[in-house]
Amino acid sequence: MSTEQLIANSIAVLNANWRDGFTVPSGQLYPFQWNWDSGFTSIGTCLFDLDRALLEMETLFTGQWDNGLVPHIIFHSEKETTYFPNFDFWETTVNAGAPQKPKTSGITQPAVHGFVLEHLLNRFPNEEKVKAWAQRLFPKVVAYHRFLYTYRDPHHEGLMFMFHPWESGRDNSPLWDESMDRIVIDKATLPAYTRRDTKIAAADERPTADQYDRYVYLLELGKKHQYDGPGIAEESPFLVQDTMMNAILIKSNASLIRIGEQFGFDVGELKEWQAQSIPAYQRKFWNEDLQTFTGYDLRGEKQIIGKEIGALVSLTAGIADEKQAKALKNYLQQLHDRGFYLCPSFDVDSPRFDSKRYWRGPIWPHMNWLVHQGLQNYGFNDLADIVRADAIHLIREHGFYEYFESNKAQAASLTQGYGGDQFSWTSAVLLDFLDA
Ligand code: 2M8
Numbered sequence: 445m446s447t448e449q450l451i452a453n454s455i456a457v458l459n460a461n462w463r464d465g466f467t468v469p470s471g472q473l474y475p476f477q478w479n480w481d482s483g484f485t486s487i488g489t490c491l492f493d494l495d496r497a498l499l500e501m502e503t504l505f506t507g508q509w510d511n512g513l514v515p516h517i518i519f520h521s522e523k524e525t526t527y528f529p530n531f532d533f534w535e536t537t538v539n540a541g542a543p544q545k546p547k548t549s550g551i552t553q554p555a556v557h558g559f560v561l562e563h564l565l566n567r568f569p570n571e572e573k574v575k576a577w578a579q580r581l582f583p584k585v586v587a588y589h590r591f592l593y594t595y596r597d598p599h600h601e602g603l604m605f606m607f608h609p610w611e612s613g614r615d616n617s618p619l620w621d622e623s624m625d626r627i628v629i630d631k632a633t634l635p636a637y638t639r640r641d642t643k644i645a646a647a648d649e650r651p652t653a654d655q656y657d658r659y660v661y662l663l664e665l666g667k668k669h670q671y672d673g674p675g676i677a678e679e680s681p682f683l684v685q686d687t688m689m690n691a692i693l694i695k696s697n698a699s700l701i702r703i704g705e706q707f708g709f710d711v712g713e714l715k716e717w718q719a720q721s722i723p724a725y726q727r728k729f730w731n732e733d734l735q736t737f738t739g740y741d742l743r744g745e746k747q748i749i750g751k752e753i754g755a756l757v758s759l760t761a762g763i764a765d766e767k768q769a770k771a772l773k774n775y776l777q778q779l780h781d782r783g784f785y786l787c788p789s790f791d792v793d794s795p796r797f798d799s800k801r802y803w804r805g806p807i808w809p810h811m812n813w814l815v816h817q818g819l820q821n822y823g824f825n826d827l828a829d830i831v832r833a834d835a836i837h838l839i840r841e842h843g844f845y846e847y848f849e850s851n852k853a854q855a856a857s858l859t860q861g862y863g864g865d866q867f868s869w870t871s872a873v874l875l876d877f878l879d880a
Pocket of ligand 1: 469474478479480481516610612613614615641
């Protein structure tokens with residue numbers, strides 16, 4: 445397929461997934477607005493319809509709670525019933541600060557908004573409407589970061605926690621296995637539910653039934669504590685400080701500081717967060733033996749051992765020092781030399797690696813976008829080019845899927861990717877990659 449055709453197809457996917465004011469990740473599998481998906485979508489959409497890209501982010505923030513939370517799903521339609529868990533299962537009315545309309549979930553996702561604002565400002569430096577948009581959203585994004593530092597950092601370390609794997613965006617990563625195994629499921633007390641995802645995507649490419657029981661358990665735990673109560677940190681068996689969520693938060697803090705300075709907002713609070721978060725990330729997450737950053741299991745009080753894609757996002761945020769950056773770069777270079785597409789979402793040498801199951805091994809194009817930028821930050825341009833080229837190649841050969849086979853030998857016999865088709869962030873980051 446020619447580059448012109450790829451661009452035309454990407455735009456067609458994003459047009460087909462556009463609803464009234466926002467883009468669904470994938471028409472069938474994910475029929476609502478997802479938080480971090482919208483950020484990546486804006487980065488692609490702005491290249492052919494700037495107004496729509498701006499509206500995407502504004503619509504997302506119509507779901508913001510009084511406490512600052514930006515939920516992971518905004519259920520703009522209450523009639524759409526093909527996704528589980530829907531708004532009625534979340535019952536966010538337990539929290540008086542949750543909006544009545546639109547209905548939302550009660551958890552969050554990676555804090556991409558700050559860097560998305562800056563990305564668009566940099567792309568369109570002379571557009572007054574982009575400047576006005578950034579100034580309107582700035583205080584809302586800061587309020588969201590304040591939520592994370594207030595409600596998700598009980599020991600005031602400068603590192604936020606998550607209490608549900610869906611918050612990480614990397615739902616069934618093997619990183620969470622040990623914490624998830626801690627949850628004892630009592631079927632008699634777990635509310636009845638029916639999954640919808642496995643009716644649309646292949647079951648062996650999705651999380652398992654046991655994992656879904658635990659997702660529901662943690663949702664109920666959040667609900668019990670109004671989704672922001674201190675009881676979450678006290679009780680949740682799953683309580684994790686994640687490498688990627690914290691790296692993205694730090695990256696967005698940096699963007700907000702620059703934006704705030706450009707437009708004359710007070711950035712004192714942002715600078716204080718940043719001054720605490722970067723050294724804390726360095727101190728707590730670097731693992732000398734593994735030569736990578738590893739998240740921290742707050743409930744189990746230990747590092748979460750595993751080589752995983754989230755650590756590579758530290759490059760995008762500029763957290764890694766030169767030596768650490770080199771180690772992360774070498775890790776990727778070796779994978780490339782051994783015949784893997786970049787960047788597999790989990791350690792290919794681990795027995796828990798699964799090249800086709802969701803976040804346990806496949807390639808995710810928006811992750812390539814983040815890692816590509818990170819490698820460029822440190823001047824590793826040749827490897828950055830490979831990361832970009834691999835994403836383009838997989839989409840060109842296998843279609844606009846949600847994720848892709850990471851083992852080149854195995855991918856050679858495949859004609860398509862995995863998970864949902866006609867996927868928004870896949871199309872959006874492809875547009876940006878092709879525009880570069
Ligand atoms: C996936 O997660 C949702 C739950 O949020 C699901 O499996 O139902 C993840 O890949 C997540 O990162 C993504 O934002 C979402 C929509 O694309 O799908």
